[in-house]
Amino acid sequence: MGRLWRREVWRLAVLVGLGALLGWPFSLSSVGIGLGLALGLSYHLRNLHAMHDWLTHRPQQEPPTASGLWGELFDRLYRYQKGQRITQRRLRSTLQRIQESSEAMRDSVVMLDRHGDLEWWNSSAERMLGLKPALDRGQHITNLLRDPRFVGYFNARDYREPLSLPSPIDENMILQFQITLYGDDERLVMARDITRLHRLEQMRRDFVANVSHELRTPLTVLTGYLETYSDMAGMLPERLGKGVAQMQSQTRRMQNLVNDLLLLSRLENDQGGSDHVRLDPTTLLQAVKRDAEALSGGRQQIEVVVEESRSLTGSEKEMHSAVSNLAFNAVRYAGDGAHITLRWRAYGEGACLEVEDDGEGIDPRHLPRLTERFYRVDKGRSTATGGTGLGLAIVKHVLLRHEARLDIDSRLGEGATFRCIFPSSRLAAADPVALGRAGAVH
Template identity: 40%
Template sequence: MRQLPSSKNLFIKVVIFLLPFFLIGMFFNAPIESLCIGLVCLIVWHYHQLSLLIDWLWKKRGAYPPASKGIWADVFDGIYQQQRKHRKKRNELTVLVRRFRLGAESLPDAALVFNNDRTLVWCNSLAQKMLGFKWPEDMGNRIDNFLRQPEFIEYLELENYEKPFEFPSPVNELTILECRIAPFEKDKWTLIARDITQIKQIEQMRKDFIANVSHELRTPLTVMRGYLELLTESDVPEAAIWKKAHAMMNEQTIRMDGLVNQLLTLTKLENKQFVLAQSKVNVARLLQMIAEEAKTLSDNKHIINLDIEPNLFISSSEEQIRSAFSNLIFNAARYTPAGKSINISWKALDNGGARFVCRDTGDGIPAEHLSRLTERFYRVNQARTRDSGGSGLGLSIVKHILANHNSDLEISSQVNVGSTFSFTIPAQFIVKE
């Protein structure tokens, strides 16, 4: 570390500098005038060094300091060392800020910082996407100019942020956001908003599931309870009453058993508990069997046309494949009026895959229902589906089975014309003989 000169040393240096001027003045009998000349020279030299300093500080800030001697060398060196320290500190702060911003950008939630007057200080990219901000254009604008929901404004004004607040995204009203506000630093607050749309949908599905299962089980249980009470009240029930009661209770028991089995199947599919047994499924034979069962189901009131390639097999679980095919074909038989046709095809594709199509000529399905058909217990016509023996779970089961085969259920329909249900099985599951 450079040793700084003391006041005594500085005084000695000035005396040494002026001494030659004094001696020359004594020689010419003008010591005062000579000392004044020496002082002027000293002042000019210091002024020159000061000019070098100003020029270096304002015009050549990135360069090394100019060469100098004496006390000015200490000044230049001291300023240069301070500049290096500040530059190093600034670089460290820049890296720290960059890391903070990168960390904030990597958050899975929208994040923003605002002042007490609700003006925006900073926001990440998700805040721009989910809340509609533009950065840095909106810096300094009030956040309530963008988040205008009255409930949110009231939440801000209360300044009681212990509980989170839920509100629809100003960018997309179908997206539900949950926000939390917490102190950031003096006079500043941070707002974190996350997308909870899927959580809300799951909660609603759970509520709907409980309500639907309760409703589905209530009817058969009510029927069975009614007949049991009737039989209990009669000492010796008549044969006709007993026969009817037995038939109805048996029918409702079968219905409940089928519902429970479908629920178990769906739960296993959703939880990925089904293991695809790699057996070679004879699709042609399977479809012919299901078509015959569908004819029996509809008392041979439909014309079922099959267009099937006989040597096109699927390497998969026969139980799952049968469930997918039968649900689609039985649905077509249930909702196609008597005397009309159902067309079923199973064809190879050029890419090595295979495509299944089930096209009926029924009443068709309104377009607003198509996107929800694969939801559990969803019915276009509640009474008609229940009367036909449908549980509202079949298409949901088909969707999950196809997902296990890297496929999706495609649905198209036209009212008073008919509906088409189709899917493509990728080449990795297809075996040709």
């Protein structure tokens, strides 16, 4: 290209030189120079006009014929256009395949622009969400999916967990929504029909609740007779007395399991909220501390630290159960001589209840599964300590009912920290009395 450019410069210089030579005998050198420049300019204007006509009226045809720099320019533009057409065909073909595959999906797919307006959706979205191409294109998603839970989920922009809601056109159809951010703050909304899974889960919950409830009566009868036999231990043979003690221990363990199953079933089925009041975290933690010290029997040192003055809105019974489960786990698994701290402190704009110990810790590979029902890090040790394997599942469900989340931080040999993190909406304004108490409790 540099060689062609220099050739054009020389061509113009030759035209100007010839014009000057032709005009020199007549003392019209300047006129000759202007004539040479005019000829060069007309040549370039003619090629420019040819380029404009080609690009405007017949871009699909062969380019105009020209030599030198213009010929090279026409040829490069033609190759570039040809490459662009091939790329566009390939992109259109890819887009068509994506749309066809999306149409074949049973899950609904909805594409939103950066403002949250509907751009495109597949036929499953029309069936599940009731979207109509002629009416809804360009509408904001929350104008059509008006459930407050979806609106809050959409605006929160925290899409790590899916959201399950009834379909807006059929309450018997349960949909699981998952939103993904991509591109220039655009969003992809996917909805799956989980009605069958929801019904199976409800059947499981009902089964567990019914079985647990039915087990209470025979366990109560067994406990009563075993207590009677225990009172008569002096009259029983030694071997039989030892068996009665073991039966009492296992019956208590079964009662604890049944009680935890019933509590978990209630947390799953009951919407909650009716007993939410303003709670004093200091009073809550002190009560849990007394229960944990009774379980510990002096094997660990337990303290309460309150660094935040704001109080918490929630269910006193449920929050006591959740924090107690965390504290009792620390007592059971931290080991003798461990130091356990129950702390209420600020966390970002919200606050958190922490149960921290400096005991044996947990291998990080177990952390993602700790809140599963009956999941055991060490099955033998858990059985020996009398745990039911439902404590952290109960904590998780209590926190979900309080718009909170559980965060676990632990490493082997470095202790463990369990944080119940609450949003600012769950906190009451600073109380001067609580503030004085917060400074006093350590």
